[in-house]
Amino acid sequence: MTDTPSAPERFLAAYTTLRLGGPAGTVTTAVHTDEAVETVRAATAAGRPLLILAGGSNVVVGDEGFAGEVLVLRDRGVETVGEDQTGLLVRVSAGEPWDDFVATAVANGWSGVECLSGIPGAAGSTPIQNVGAYGQEVAHTIEAVHAYDRVADEMLVMTPEQCRFGYRSSVFKHNDRYLVTAVDFRLPRSGESAPIRYAELARSLGAEAGDRVPLGLARDTVLKLRAGKGMVLDPEDRDTWSVGSFFTNPVVSAEFFGTLGEMPHWPAPDGTVKIPAAWLIENAGFPKGFAGAGVAISGKHTLALTNRGGGSTAALLDLARVIRDGVRERFGVELHPEPVLVNCAI
Numbered sequence: 001m002t003d004t005p006s007a008p009e010r011f012l013a014a015y016t017t018l019r020l021g022g023p024a025g026t027v028t029t030a031v032h033t034d035e036a037v038e039t040v041r042a043a044t045a046a047g048r049p050l051l052i053l054a055g056g057s058n059v060v061v062g063d064e065g066f067a068g069e070v071l072v073l074r075d076r077g078v079e080t081v082g083e084d085q086t087g088l089l090v091r092v093s094a095g096e097p098w099d100d101f102v103a104t105a106v107a108n109g110w111s112g113v114e115c116l117s118g119i120p121g122a123a124g125s126t127p128i129q130n131v132g133a134y135g136q137e138v139a140h141t142i143e144a145v146h147a148y149d150r151v152a153d154e155m156l157v158m159t160p161e162q163c164r165f166g167y168r169s170s171v172f173k174h175n176d177r178y179l180v181t182a183v184d185f186r187l188p189r190s191g192e193s194a195p196i197r198y199a200e201l202a203r204s205l206g207a208e209a210g211d212r213v214p215l216g217l218a219r220d221t222v223l224k225l226r227a228g229k230g231m232v233l234d235p236e237d238r239d240t241w242s243v244g245s246f247f248t249n250p251v252v253s254a255e256f257f258g259t260l261g262e263m264p265h266w267p268a269p270d271g272t273v274k275i276p277a278a279w280l281i282e283n284a285g286f287p288k289g290f291a292g293a294g295v296a297i298s299g300k301h302t303l304a305l306t307n308r309g310g311g312s313t314a315a316l317l318d319l320a321r322v323i324r325d326g327v328r329e330r331f332g333v334e335l336h337p338e339p340v341l342v343n344c345a346i
């Protein structure tokens with residue numbers, strides 16, 4: 001189904017949580033999987049540039065927009081496709097709003113995604129950067145990713161190994177070869193959460209790391225924690241006009257970390273060390289609320305760069321550059337953007 005959107009809707013700002021981004025050449029909205037596949041196949045055959053968008057919550061689109069075809073995924077569906085003693089296999093369509101699915105899982109007693117409550121965007125986007133929060137990531141529960149391969153012109157069912165999930169990464173990130181059409185999650189049937197792994201969440205729950213808590217309580221507590229950081233979308237709250245975390249937490253070698261001095265960190269089993277980007281940013285002199293032209297660091301969360309209403313992508317990226325360069329100068333650590341940058345760069 002191809003739309004001929006009115007002028008304001010041709011601006012990709014209408015499709016992104018930052019509310020930034022210039023015009024699209026054309027916008028096609030797919031409400032069925034086969035429409036999405038057909039759109040991608042036709043654009044590939046014609047050599048037309050194509051941008052896939054779902055919730056627009058992890059993209060920064062340039063002020064010049066995107067001159068090609070933008071495919072907006074709105075295909076919905078949650079289907080139980082298998083069940084055994086260990087739990088259920090649930091197939092979720094790519095365009096299904098992620099948090100609606102999490103709410104359904106919690107209501108039905110399907111355990112394993114409750115700590116991912118409140119993350120914006122669509123289910124089919126979650127494998128792209130192996131979405132994670134509060135000690136859970138989708139790689140823990142994904143059994144398969146269904147995808148259309150533009151190069152081979154065929155439908156694939158990809159295993160987690162083929163997806164190559166890492167920290168905020170996978171084979172799909174920065175790679176336009178695949179259209180994810182659906183995701184299969186294996187979820188134990190249980191009224192209790194997966195073991196709580198994240199210290200801040202455990203503290204808020206009055207629980208110990210490793211405890212399980214009722215699913216609804218886990219969801220409500222995560223939503224409360226997230227809202228306090230501007231991490232749940234709220235049109236009235238400009239602290240949420242963001243892409244969530246703008247920078248990933250840098251991962252450095254233990255040897256390099258040893259040269260940095262005292263700071264919070266998480267050692268990884270492979271000998272590398274992850275450092276909280278928010279701490280680096282604050283300690284390089286960029287507090288919450290630090291502002292550029294119509295854009296600013298969120299008043300609630302140092303990692304979120306926000307559009308205050310009159311911002312532009314150019315201004316947002318100027319602010320990101322100032323922060324990245326300041327952190328590099330102060331600590332010698334390189335920050336990398338988490339969102340996908342479309343027709344723009346820092």
Ligand SMILES: Cc1cc2nc3c(=O)[nH]c(=O)nc-3n(C[C@H](O)[C@H](O)[C@H](O)COP(=O)(O)OP(=O)(O)OC[C@H]3O[C@@H](n4cnc5c(N)ncnc54)[C@H](O)[C@@H]3O)c2cc1C
Pocket residue numbers: 017051052053054055056057058059073094119120121122123124125126128129130131132133172174178179180181230231232233240242243244245340
């Ligand atoms: C307030 C806020 C809080 C957030 N909190 C978190 C968090 O806690 N943890 C976290 O990991 N992320 C978080 N994010 C980032 C974002 O919500 C997630 O990455 C989300 O999964 C992106 O989904 P989307 O549908 O909006 O993707 P989009 O922004 O529409 O797309 C993102 C990228 O994926 C590609 N893509 C999307 N769908 C498909 C598909 N079906 N097939 C192929 N490619 C596709 C797009 O082309 C683009 O490159 C947050 C964002 C915001 C605004």
